[in-house]
Amino acid sequence: MKNKEAEADSIDPRLFVGGAEKALRVLRAFQDHRHPQSLTEITESTGLGRSATQRFIYTLKALGYLRQDKFTKRYTLSPKVLDFGFAYLRNDYLVEKAFPYLLEASKRTDETVNLTELDDTEVIYVSRLPSRNLISVDILLGQRLPVYCTAPGRAILAGIQPEQATDILERSDRQARTKHTITELSEIERKLEEIRHFGYALSDQESFLGDISIAAAVRNHAGDVVAAINIAVPHPRWSIAEAERDLAPVVIETAWAITKALGGRKI
Template identity: 45%
Template sequence: MSDTPNSLFNQSLEKGLAVLRAFNAAQRTMNLAEIAEAAEINKSSAQRMIHTLEQLGYVRKHPQTKRFQLTPRVMEIGYNYLAADTLVDVANPFLAELAQVTGETTNLTEPDGLDMVYVARFVAPKFIPIHMPIGSRIPMYCTGSGRAYLSALPDQEALAMLQASDRQAHTRHTLTEIDAIHGQIVATRQRGYALNQEELFLGDMSIAAPIIGSQGLPVAAVHVVIPSSRWTLEEAERKLAPSVIECARAIRTSIRTL
């Protein structure tokens, strides 16, 4: 919970959003005590928040287990963001073309804090090892799209974000030392695309390029998924990287014509 003094800040709204965010893949259903603990609020506040959210249709209680869960109405909030996001509309045809050219799944991610969030995705008919639906979050420091985004920031800002990241090892390939990750970001800046070689998920590689906005700063990244079962990283770089860079450039040009 926020402890910053601000007369306009509504703590009740903050608590309500904390309750909604408390539900996830690991906590699909919860009782009141579990909600209070997950949202880091007291049980009395949790009861008020969950009652309000239930009345509004964002959560429901199972009649037998008495455990609460989210309802599909929660998706309305995320959908409204996507519907209002001009970048998604602009990027979709280019992502579709990239998927057709490469034969692999293509994605658009946007930054939120120290993560990249999936906002558009074109899934190839071929098998991909990891399913990342719209709204999924991935850390910047160990992913292709994250490094692509960081590479287009001023270097000191990128370094500050790396230092603030919880740089845990997700696989045996994950780079966690700032110097090593920064080296990858510098290389990305020089060649125009970023690489991820099974640093977040085994079997999952990617090539990514930043999308630069009208102010000269990155606003998103596009990346293509490269399953290690079908590609070596070297072969993918040679055959796919130019198409990924061109896709990002085309989206950038289209944004500026709006």
């Protein structure tokens, strides 16, 4: 698992297509902004020249990945960009193998069940079965959350090499998302030791107020951690003691069932 700096160092300039990277940079300019973007704003976000930005915007608009309001002249992503995400979900071996077990966990608990994968310092939600009950947080497929304060993130960190986990945590922007968020590196690493001992991770309202989450890591045939399953429930409908008593066993069993489906074994 390499960090972004190591990945950059490994790029072969003879094969790297700079134009493709710049086009993707324009698309990423919309990632952190919910409102339509002007040409000036996109230029500032990407760090590209105004003329180059204009050409990339025109190309992406012509291909159907951007659309422009005819009155404000501002740009937004078009629904066509969802094709890439759904192509990933349709073709991802892990999502396919995990789904029956996520469904079983959802039926057993009648609560929200998620599957997440690690991407550098964040986890990405790649499969989700929402509860029919009242939920405290509405998460969408493809949504990202930081690893340091989420149960699935910590479950994954606890399963990889300690030095890799420390590297990820040191590069994370460990801001307090709620009054309950643990941000100190030493305290998070102590939590990781507890996860290795008990087999599951617990986050008590550290990412969102009112959200309790319990997670366990999923491994592949080589024994590498590839994902985490978590069950999220609202406080005060659930207490921490109830969640650990009733949900932790389900989470651990489900993670192990998916691991076996991937050809993995207990280590």
